[in-house]
Amino acid sequence: MAHVAEWKVRKVNELADMMLEYPIVGIASIEGIPAPQMQKMRRSLLNKAKIVVVKNRLLKLAIDKASEKKSNLEKLKEYIEGQTALILSKENPFRLYKLFEKSRTKAPAKGGEIAPEDIVVPAGDTPFRPGPIIAEFQKAGIPAAIEKGKIVIKKDTTVVKKGEKIPREVAQILTKLEIYPLTVGIELRAAYEDGVIFPKDVLQVDTEKIIGDLALAYQNAMNLSLNIAYPTKQNISLLLMNAHQKALNLAINAGVISKETLPILISKAYAQMISLASMLKDGLDDELKEIVSGAQAQLITPKEEKKEEKEEEKKEEKEEEKREEEAIAGLGALFG
Numbered sequence: 001m002a003h004v005a006e007w008k009v010r011k012v013n014e015l016a017d018m019m020l021e022y023p024i025v026g027i028a029s030i031e032g033i034p035a036p037q038m039q040k041m042r043r044s045l046l047n048k049a050k051i052v053v054v055k056n057r058l059l060k061l062a063i064d065k066a067s068e069k070k071s072n073l074e075k076l077k078e079y080i081e082g083q084t085a086l087i088l089s090k091e092n093p094f095r096l097y098k099l100f101e102k103s104r105t106k107a108p109a110k111g112g113e114i115a116p117e118d119i120v121v122p123a124g125d126t127p128f129r130p131g132p133i134i135a136e137f138q139k140a141g142i143p144a145a146i147e148k149g150k151i152v153i154k155k156d157t158t159v160v161k162k163g164e165k166i167p168r169e170v171a172q173i174l175t176k177l178e179i180y181p182l183t184v185g186i187e188l189r190a191a192y193e194d195g196v197i198f199p200k201d202v203l204q205v206d207t208e209k210i211i212g213d214l215a216l217a218y219q220n221a222m223n224l225s226l227n228i229a230y231p232t233k234q235n236i237s238l239l240l241m242n243a244h245q246k247a248l249n250l251a252i253n254a255g256v257i258s259k260e261t262l263p264i265l266i267s268k269a270y271a272q273m274i275s276l277a278s279m280l281k282d283g284l285d286d287e288l289k290e291i292v293s294g295a296q297a298q299l300i301t302p303k304e305e306k307k308e309e310k311e312e313e314k315k316e317e318k319e320e321e322k323r324e325e326e327a328i329a330g331l332g333a334l335f336g
Contacts, residue, residue: 015062026087026191027079041103050088072195079189093191097203104185108175111168119160119181126151140173
């Protein structure tokens with residue numbers, strides 16, 4: 001039997017213990033991430049996720065050992081290839097994936113990479129004084145000249161188009177200009193939680209679309225419940241307002257006298273009296289003639305009254321929108 005180094009045994013046991021300690025175990029790719037960017041991402045994920053870089057063989061052995069107590073964990077080995085990191089967290093897999101996406105950072109090109117988009121060097125001054133570096137600009141296809149003791153880029157220049165390889169000489173000058181065309185990040189390939197493996201394609205959730213869909217579903221459900229008068233905590237105030245308005249209209253049309261209808265019925269009777277009196281030319285006493293004349297001068301409904309009615313309608317609409325927004329506000333918490 002081949003001898004196994006003691007440090008390897010300790011490392012496998014240590015990794016297995018960590019996998020048992022954390023509820024979420026993930027496998028991520030760290031391919032092509034420079035050390036400075038890796039450190040920056042580690043800092044941004046502090047207290048959210050533990051990132052352990054270890055040889056793939058040791059990682060597989062540790063998963064085998066931990067899978068004795070965590071069922072289905074061994075399936076994570078299918079996602080181990082290339083430069084891999086073990087991810088340990090207490091965040092749910094969807095939030096964890098989102099955290100990694102947010103931690104992506106810009107990185108310099110070394111040459112040979114595929115440009116993710118057009119790489120443009122903007123016109124303007126550079127921090128460089130005249131010297132051999134101007135030849136590097138020209139070799140990279142960047143129009144440069146010397147003005148007032150500095151090297152100046154004469155015009156905006158697209159040095160590499162999207163989908164093309166980045167030449168080494170272009171990558172070198174881009175780094176000197178502090179133009180970082182690449183975006184690098186930890187790519188979560190799969191995550192384990194409670195015996196379930198969540199691969200990358202499942203974790204890629206468009207949270208904005210889902211929240212929008214849920215908001216639309218909520219609105220449709222609210223409209224349906226109002227139309228069929230199905231009472232819930234969310235719509236009861238609207239149903240009561242609607243029922244009150246219908247009851248009030250019915251009482252007014254039927255001439256039922258109550259505390260609420262009496263002022264409206266009196267106003268209605270008064271308006272009908274004025275309307276009838278205005279059609280009569282004879283038989284009106286002086287007081288009634290004066291009332292009819294004043295009513296006609298005011299055109300029945302004053303402009304200020306209309307303004308107040310519109311303001312009241314707007315107020316009610318805002319209150320309704322506020323209630324709906326409060327009901328929808330918590331939907332985003334589903335995905336962090």
